[in-house]
Amino acid sequence: LDLLSGLVDKSILLTEPGADPVRYRMPETIRAFGREQLAAAGQELELRRRHRDHFASIYGANLPWFGPRQRELLSWMRLERDNYRAALTFCLDETGEPVASAVHMVGAIAAETMVRGFLSEGRHWMHRVLELVDEPTPERALLLWVDGWHALNQGDVDGGEPRLEASRDLAERLDDAGNAAVATVFLGMCAMMRGDVPGAFRLYSDAFA
Numbered sequence: 001l002d003l004l005s006g007l008v009d010k011s012i013l014l015t016e017p018g019a020d021p022v023r024y025r026m027p028e029t030i031r032a033f034g035r036e037q038l039a040a041a042g043q044e045l046e047l048r049r050r051h052r053d054h055f056a057s058i059y060g061a062n063l064p065w066f067g068p069r070q071r072e073l074l075s076w077m078r079l080e081r082d083n084y085r086a087a088l089t090f091c092l093d094e095t096g097e098p099v100a101s102a103v104h105m106v107g108a109i110a111a112e113t114m115v116r117g118f119l120s121e122g123r124h125w126m127h128r129v130l131e132l133v134d135e136p137t138p139e140r141a142l143l144l145w146v147d148g149w150h151a152l153n154q155g156d157v158d159g160g161e162p163r164l165e166a167s168r169d170l171a172e173r174l175d176d177a178g179n180a181a182v183a184t185v186f187l188g189m190c191a192m193m194r195g196d197v198p199g200a201f202r203l204y205s206d207a208f209a
Contacts (some may be wrong), residue, residue: 003182004024008024010136011027012026012027012030013025014026014027015195024078025063025197034150038101041087045094046197048090048094049090049097051083051087051088051090052090052091052101052105054086055080055084055105055108056101056104056105058080066202070115073111074116075114076114077108077111077112078112081109081112084105084108084109085109087105088102088106088109088125088129091105092128092129093133099132099133102129102132102133103129103133103139103143106125106126106129106143109121109125110121110122110125110126110143112148113125113150114146114149115152117153117154117161117186119150122146122147122150122155123147123150123151123154126147126150127147128145129143130143130144130147136170136173136174137174138171138174138176138179139165140170141170141171141174141176141179141180141183142167142179143165143171144163144164144166144167144183145164145167145168145182145183145186147160147163147180148160148161148162148164148167148183148186149164149186150161151163152186152189152190152193155193157190157193157194160186160190161187161190162208164183164186164190165183165184165187166178167179167182168180168184168187171183181207182207184203184204184206184207186205187203188200188203188204188207
């Protein structure tokens with residue numbers, strides 16, 4: 001506590017007003033200088049990995065976004081959003097880092113962008129991760145329908161529908177009934193947005209089955 005107070009007294013750390021419990025941040029110029037020093041000492045990469053792994057582990061313990069803890073998780077994500085952006089950027093920009101980490105990190109960001117309606121940001125991250133993740137896995141099927149969902153909520157049916165079709169087709173090949181059903185529901189939404197009510201009814205019936 002004495003060390004932390006000393007850093008605040010020297011304005012190396014700043015307190016965040018209104019945060020409970022108290023949170024701290026570094027001014028950008030000091031953060032940039034610190035990263036230069038870490039890089040010179042050969043320590044930056046290891047610390048950024050630790051940062052990524054820390055926030056990936058927190059998200060792993062907070063999966064039930066659509067449930068009774070949603071408000072709590074949204075408040076937490078609002079505070080940690082920049083940390084998740086930094087961790088995901090590291091996953092995507094640093095060559096040699098495992099792609100699985102990027103898939104995991106984008107889940108935290110997508111959960112918030114879906115609930116809060118940060119649609120352009122959600123699509124930005126989905127596109128970047130999908131460029132790297134081309135293995136036929138349930139995780140890719142999920143990312144595809146999440147990206148399609150964001151597109152539909154922007155009114156971009158032409159952009160969303162191919163993503164949803166790819167998600168459904170991949171999920172069906174993998175016998176992944178959950179992701180296949182969700183993608184089919186949103187394909188029904190595409191049909192509704194195009195005015196194809198019979199087609200929407202058929203898709204919704206397929207998803208229900």
